Amino acid sequence: MRTLLFGLLALAACDRHDKHPPAPVPSTPLPAPAASPTKACTLAPIPLRYPEPKRLVAIGDLHGDLAATRSALRAAGAIDDKDTWIGGDLVVVQTGDVLDRGDDERAILDLIFALEPQAKAAGGAVIMLLGNHELMNGAGDFRYVTRGQDFGQDRVKALTPGGTYAKKLAAHNVVAIVGDTVFAHGGVLGEWVTQVDEVNRSSRCWLDGQGGGPETPPLAMVSNESPVWTRGAGMPEVDCAQIARSLQALGVKRMVVGHTVQEKGISSRCDDTVWRIDVGLAKHYGGPIEVLELAPGAQPKVLRGTR
Known part of the structure; x- marks a missing residue:
């Protein structure tokens, strides 16, 4: 247990998430999936793959800033000034990190959870x-929580496995493939391309309370190269051969990631096969409001919002 705790703290220490993120820590072997209670998980699976939509917009890290979230969604053409879905068959992919560093976490989650059925009814998706x-x-790691009253004293009850909001988060995957694009918070690299289904399943079941408590985190939390932790796709220098191998293994043409703030806005590497969309749009960072539009037969396009 002590070793696991130190490992999680070390991973989190690498997540300073500042304008100059630390270099990736040395690669570690892919851990074998643990024999955990998630083997008996009763959650219905969520699709990994979705058909290519007419139009898709990807949004990066939101980190507790509701105003920036609304601006990003409006730049995407997803919502009106009353936070109602107007995107029709638009698909919006948000690549994680709604929580921490800002006081509007619950409001953002509530907005996203409200938009999901609205988008589905209109033929789109969030x-x-x-x-x-x-x-x-x-996992009970609240070191990046701000002093606001967002979840307050209810944070543990709300967000640890089996909690009210943890169960809502359990309705979401770590990795999704939409058309010919794979989306993940940090990326899907190396041997992790073979573990996508297990990463999704174990993370969801754990949050739902069917895989142990905070002290028994899922596969995605125990390696610095996992799809939520790796910075291999987000740093200035990217191993394009590794990206190409991952894309080929997953049967896609491009990868879209968040996690590592891009100082000059949304950027790409490896002949536009990897796009990095964490622009630090939350007020904690003060970056621009930018989202990435993908449409069949068109070049990816950066859309900008206002504060």
Whole structure:
């Protein structure tokens, strides 16, 4: 237990998430899936793959800033000034890290959860993914929580496994593939391409309270190279050969990630096969409001909102 705790703290220490993120820590072997209670999980699976939509907009880390979230959604053409879905068959993918560093976490989650059925009814979708901060809160790691009264004293009850909001988060995957694009908070690299289904399943079942408590985190939380922790796709220098192998293994053409703040806004590497969309749009960072539009037959396009 002590070793596991130190490991989680070390991973979180690498998540300073500032304008100059630390270099990736040395690679570690892919851990074998633990024999955990999630084997008997009763949650219905969520699709990993979705068909290619006519239009998709990807939004990066939100970190507790409701105003920036609304601006990003409006830049995407998803909501009106009353927070009602107007996107029709638009698909919005949010790549995780709604939680921490801001006081509007619950309001953002409530907005996303309200938009999901509205979008579905209109023929579109809102696909929110889990980031490392959602899983850190599930593990009881509240070091990046602000002093506001967002969840207050109810944070443990709300966000640790089996809690009210943890169960709502359990309705979301870590990795999604929409058309020819794979989305994840940090990326899907190396041997992790073979573990996508297990990462999704174990994370969801754990948050739902069917995989142990905060002290028994899921597969995605126990390696610095996992889809919620890796910075391999977000740093200035990217291993394009590794990206190409991952894309080929997953049967897609591009990867879209958040997690590592891009100082100059949304950026791409490896001939536009990897896009990095965490622009630090939350007021904690003061970055621009930018989202990424993807449409069949068109070049990816950066859309900008206002504060």
